Amino acid sequence: MALTRGFSGRSRGPQDTRLPPGQYDAGAAWPVLHVESTPSIDTARWTFEVDGLVDTPVRWSWEEIRALPGSRYEGAIHCVTTWSKFGMRFDGVSVDTLLDIAGVGADAAFALARSHTGYTTNLPLDDLTGGKAWVVWDVDGEPLQDIHGGPARLLVPHLYFWKSAKWVSGLTLLAEDQQGFWERNGYHDHGDPWREQRYQGDR
Numbered sequence: 001m002a003l004t005r006g007f008s009g010r011s012r013g014p015q016d017t018r019l020p021p022g023q024y025d026a027g028a029a030w031p032v033l034h035v036e037s038t039p040s041i042d043t044a045r046w047t048f049e050v051d052g053l054v055d056t057p058v059r060w061s062w063e064e065i066r067a068l069p070g071s072r073y074e075g076a077i078h079c080v081t082t083w084s085k086f087g088m089r090f091d092g093v094s095v096d097t098l099l100d101i102a103g104v105g106a107d108a109a110f111a112l113a114r115s116h117t118g119y120t121t122n123l124p125l126d127d128l129t130g131g132k133a134w135v136v137w138d139v140d141g142e143p144l145q146d147i148h149g150g151p152a153r154l155l156v157p158h159l160y161f162w163k164s165a166k167w168v169s170g171l172t173l174l175a176e177d178q179q180g181f182w183e184r185n186g187y188h189d190h191g192d193p194w195r196e197q198r199y200q201g202d203r
């Protein structure tokens with residue numbers, strides 16, 4: 001494995017193979033889903049920015065973000081189209097690390113994540129902190145492919161996978177919730193698979 005740093009991220013354990021309600025196990029298959037055409041983003045051009053209600057807006061280059069302390073997620077992902085996939089291993093940086101550097105503003109309660117392609121998705125800030133969210137660039141020890149959001153994507157595995165923005169370019173911290181692409185098109189603002197929060201109006 002190419003990564004030699006110590007990893008501090010909390011692991012949920014690859015042995016956790018519980019299925020949320022209404023989901024099936026996709027097995028070895030990893031479906032590819034996105035609305036835009038697949039971009040090819042050179043790491044020389046890639047940046048990631050945290051702005052909005054922060055003490056200091058921060059923008060990282062590819063080299064800068066890769067130099068931060070690493071963090072790993074091992075476990076499942078759950079797509080609202082009903083497939084789940086177990087035993088995934090993602091490496092990247094914890095969103096906690098990024099937010100600690102920028103400094104979370106007192107009024108910040110929500111975030112809007114955005115992609116280099118223009119895709120957006122909204123999340124409560126609480127779902128991005130406390131070891132629950134990452135910006136990831138490796139999966140199972142290999143660089144994330146373009147089709148899965150490479151060079152880097154957001155990973156928020158405890159929520160439906162549309163919250164895990166591919167080709168992620170930044171997070172804006174907000175006082176009020178502001179809907180993203182799928183949420184404006186009927187998907188739930190929170191998207192907890194254990195509560196089956198698939199569509200607007202679902203509890």
Ligand SMILES: Nc1nc2c(c(=O)[nH]1)N[C@H]1C(S)=C(S)[C@@H](COP(=O)(O)O)O[C@H]1N2
Nearest residue numbers: 031032033034035079119148161162165166
């Ligand atoms: N930029 C971007 N990110 C996105 C999407 C998208 O359309 N565009 N779709 C979301 C949805 S609905 C899912 S299920 C996952 C799919 O990720 P995968 O193709 O790696 O399985 O990406 C999420 N992130």
Ligand SMILES: [Mo]
Nearest residue numbers: 079080081162
């Ligand atoms: Mo999805």
